[in-house]
Amino acid sequence: MSGLVKTIQDRIRKVFFWHESGKTSAEFIPEPVHDHALVLNVAKPRRVPRLRQFRYAGRLLTEKERRIVLIASLVFTLALAATAWSVATNRLITVPASGGSIVEAIIGSPKYPNPLYAATNDPDADLVALVYAGLFRRVDGSTVVPDLVERFEWSQDAKRLTLVLRTDARFHDGIPLTSDDVAFTMNAAKDPAWRSTYAGALRGMTFERTDDRTVVVTLDRPDVTVLDTLTLGILPEHVWRDVPPGSAPLADANVRPIGAGPFRVRSYRRDTKGSILAYTLDRNNRTHGLKPFLKQIELRYFPDRDQAEEALRGGQVDTLAFVPGPIMKRLGTNERLAASTLELPQETIVFLNVNDGTLKDAKVRQALSLVVERNDVVNAQADIASAVSGPFPFAPFVATTSTPEERLDRARALLTQAGWAKPENGDVRIKVPLPKPPPASKTKKAAPVAAAATSTAVIATASSTLFTLTLEVPDVPDLVAVADVLKRRWSLLGAKVEVKVEDPDALARRATTDRNAQILIWNVLLAPSQDLYPVWWSGQTSGHGLNLSNLTDRNVDDAIEATREATTTAGLLQARDRLATVIQSRWPAIFLTRPAYGYVHNKRLQGMTSRLQLGRPSDRFNDIGNWYVKTGWRWK
Structure with missing residues (x-):
């Protein structure tokens, strides 16, 4: 045991050089050169200690000096860290990096995740948007930019569109995407056997392959919105060419789609x-x-x-x-x-039935529109909607310069001119006969009809026709809240307002078949091209058309046609401005808000x-x- 202790003590002494080792180390074996080196080291000592020599520094310092060195080292470290942080914050920026994943919750389930059928089911459309790529793609709502297309060119008559595809476009399985795939997809979408929801949009268009990268699209009439139609996802011909059109919706290729997205x-x-x-x-x-x-x-x-x-x-x-x-x-x-x-491209619209006995007079419709305060409607829709002033959802809002009180007075005057007078014995207006205007004098203009209508006291009786409005609204919380706002505002005009809340599907069926709703609130979603044909074309007042105001007007039809025949973006915007002006001059509806989510x-x-x-x-x-x-x- 004592031998072991002595061995440990010798090891400790050797490590810390407390005395000479009993055994001469090879490091200290005298050689002829050592004496010479020793003299040189004494005459010209090394200015900077070696790193291994710093481990003996503690023996040379007092306790106080060691504390000073420790504090100085700590200060130096903190200063170095602060300098590094300052450089990082002033000279470095955070940037996105590749990697990571997310999980998106989607309500519903996919049925036919195929570009030809996805338009009727949002879960299908979501998957298609991620997996497939189109010739063009939309940005900022209605702006269309090239996607698979490298460049494109219109003919002078705007009936011929030449598309040149990108050279780096490939499907997920590595097969290059060519004009054959484009022609196959578009022709399949047009073919009734495929039962695609795009068949109507592609009517009047032909697609011709001229080489592997070039496709020529021919239109039967100019259509500046055709680029939006060409956002349709492109199918790989090598996957779908052998699939019978009739069984395409149930094909295995739908479940594991291959695209270029x-x-x-x-x-x-x-x-x-x-x-x-x-x-x-x-x-x-x-x-x-x-x-x-x-x-x-x-x-x-x-x-x-x-x-x-x-x-x-x-x-x-x-x-x-x-x-x-x-x-x-x-x-x-x-x-x-x-x-x-x-x-x-959606709006909350109040449709006013122009065929209704009470609303047939445009003055009445104008009065109902003037008194609506859109800020109140926005508040009713949880403050995330945006006010609109016309039939195009993304058009800039045009605010009126008059005050709410001035608009209320103007609306009351319009109702009086239309023969709806406020009785002295009630709050609800009643219908009074308008006197025949006196014959015009050669030297004096006829007196205004409104003055004659209010020149005598008006008394309501049991047989009086009340100014009654029936407002039908789908059972949707936001729209029911809007109906309450309208009821309060129209009551200020002297109207008796009844709000009917109905099941959305049942109300939609009845509104497009019976077409006798006096006033109807609805959220109208337009196509991405914002074509107003389905809502305001005169032919949409029958059958299951969406012209819920029953407005039949040749000037509106001509203005709609002008938007569809525009050949430039500037021409399209000008045609849309004219269309909006024509529609609003007829007062067939009140355009309230653009809902947001x-x-x-x-x-x-x-x-x-x-x-x-x-x-x-x-x-x-x-x-x-x-x-x-x-x-x-x-x-x-």
Whole structure:
């Protein structure tokens, strides 16, 4: 035992050089050169100690000196860290980095995720928007820019469009995308056997392949909105050429779609009944456009909004689109969540039946319009809607310069001129006969009819015709709130207003068949091209047409035709301005607001635009290439 202790003591002494080792180390074996080196070291010592010599510094310092050195070292370290932080904050910026994934909650389930059929089902359209690419794509609601097209050229008569495809466009399976695929897709969409929802939009168009990269589109008439139609996703001919058109909706290629979009299908999950529960999509590294930062996105499907919202609150999903205003405010209390605003080419419109006995006079319709305060309507729609002043949703709002009191007085005067007088014994206006205007004098103009109508006292009797308005509204919370606002405003005019709340589907069927609703509130969603033909063309007043005001006017029809025949963007905008003016001069409707919805997302997801104007709901993915969850640093 004593031998072991002595060995340990010797080792300690050797490490710290407390005395000479009993055994001469090879380091100190005398050699002839050592004496010479020793003399030189003494005569010219080394100015900078070697690193291993610093371990003995503590023996040379007192306790006080050691504390000073420690404090100085700490100060130096902090100063170095502060300098590094200052350089980083002033010279480095945070930038998006590749990687990461998100989960999007979608209400409903996909049925036919194919560009030819997706327009009728939003979950299908969402998947198509991520997997497929079109010749063109929409940005900012109605602006169309090239996607698969490298360049395009119009003929002078605007009836011939030449498209040249990109050379780097490929499908997810690596096969190049050529003009054969474009011609196949467009001709299939036109073919009645395929039963595509795009058949009507492509009517009057032919597609001719001239070489692998060039397609010539011929139109039977000029149509400046044709580029919007060409946003249709392109199918791979080598996948679909052998599929019979009649069985195309049920083909296996629909379940695992192959396109040329920014994401490709990795896998999908079904439940025991065969319904698809989720799609997992990987980034398409062969994409011809902007390569997304996100590496993966999962589309998870829910049967109703309540379950989707619960999944969002619980952190099971990262995003949920088209959340109504009141619900968005409730979700906004969650500190993990943020929201962008989504706007569609949609308007909340009050349709005034021009064939109704009370509303047949344009003065009455004008009076009802003048008294509506759009700020009150916006507040009723949870403050996220935007006021509109015409039939085109994205047109700038034109505010009036008059005060609410002035507009109220003007509206009352119009009703009086139309023969609706305020009785002395009641608050509801009654119909009074308008006196015949006196014959015009050669030297004096006839007195105004309104003055004659109010020259005598008006007394309501049991047989008086009351100024009664029946306002029909679908059972949608926002629209019911709007109806309450209108009832309050119209009551100020002396109207007796009845609000009828009905099931949306039942009301839609009755409004487009019976066509006898006096006043109807509806959210009207236009096509991305914002064509007003389905809503205001005279021919849409019969059958199941959407002209719910029953307005038949040749001037309106001519103005609509002018918008469809415009050959330039400037010409289209000019034609739209004229159309809006003509429609509003007839007072067939009150254009209230452009509804908005929330796109609620986890705050870790960045790069989303705060306010998006969309052509259709799936357009919210148009800027997905800018979304990111990972970040990095780079020098400014």
